[in-house]
Amino acid sequence: MTKGKVVFAGTFRVESISVPVQLIRSGRKTIGVKVDQKGVVTAQAPYLAKEADILAFLSQHADRIEQYVQRSRMAARQSEDAGRFAAAELEHMAQQAVQVIPQRVAYYARLLGVTYGRITIRNQKSRWGSCSSKGNLNFNCLLMAAPAEVLDSVVAHELCHRKHMDHSKAFYAELYKLFPDYDRCSRWLKEQGVLLMRRMTG
Structure with missing residues (x-):
């Protein structure tokens, strides 16, 4: 097989996980799992990983996986109740972001001692921010609906990529030094940010 090629290997059931688990094989070296915003569970495994080992991994983490599945389902129900953001609401948040985010970027860039390029504000359904190899920064306008410290955590994260273009x-040593409360803010985005993402128009 071509290195890096992704192969869909079907679905199967795991005790204590309420939804079928999709299995994806690729050139990765370890077994992992992810739960998306819709509660879909995907096991990710190396090409040659034994199915028994994959099942053992999933069984070991079944309780935590099921928590994320239920959390995703609850988030979906809550976002349906809240309704989608109107185009005018998104435009207002984008205008706010243009005023606020560059100031926060400048602040943390000074603390970190880095430079950066263009700052772009976008309406995104899956990402909070990004940093290109040229130092251009992108941020999601939905950050204006998050607590101020959460916005700052995303800014700090992206600026740390100006020193390390990886994770x-x-x-992370640089990030925690710059923003010690990063883990708590990251948890907020994983637990509450999904509600905002689901309310995107379109």
């Missing part, structure tokens, strides 16, 4: 130990 290595060195990257």
Whole structure:
């Protein structure tokens, strides 16, 4: 098989997980699992990983996986109750973001001692921010609906990529030094940010 090629290997059931688990094989070296915003569970495994080992991994983490599945389902129901953001609401948040986010970027860039390029505000359904190799920064306008410290955590995260374009130990050491409360804000985005993402228009 071509290195890096992704192969869909079907679905199967795991005790204590209420939904079928999709299995994806690829060139990765370890077994992992993810639960998306719709509560779909995907096991990710190396090409040659034994199915028994994959099942053992999923069974070991079944309770935590099921918690995320239920959390995703609850988030979906809550977002349906809240309704989608109107186009005018998104435009208002984008205008706010243009005023607020560059100031926060400048603040944390000074603390970190880095430069950056263009700042772009977007309406995104899956990402809170990004940093290109040229130092251009993108941020989601929905950050204006999050607590101020959560917005700052995303800004700090992206600026740390100006020193480390990966998520290595060195990257996180830099991030925690710049923003010690990062883990709590990251949890907020995983638990509450999904509600905002689901309310995107379109």
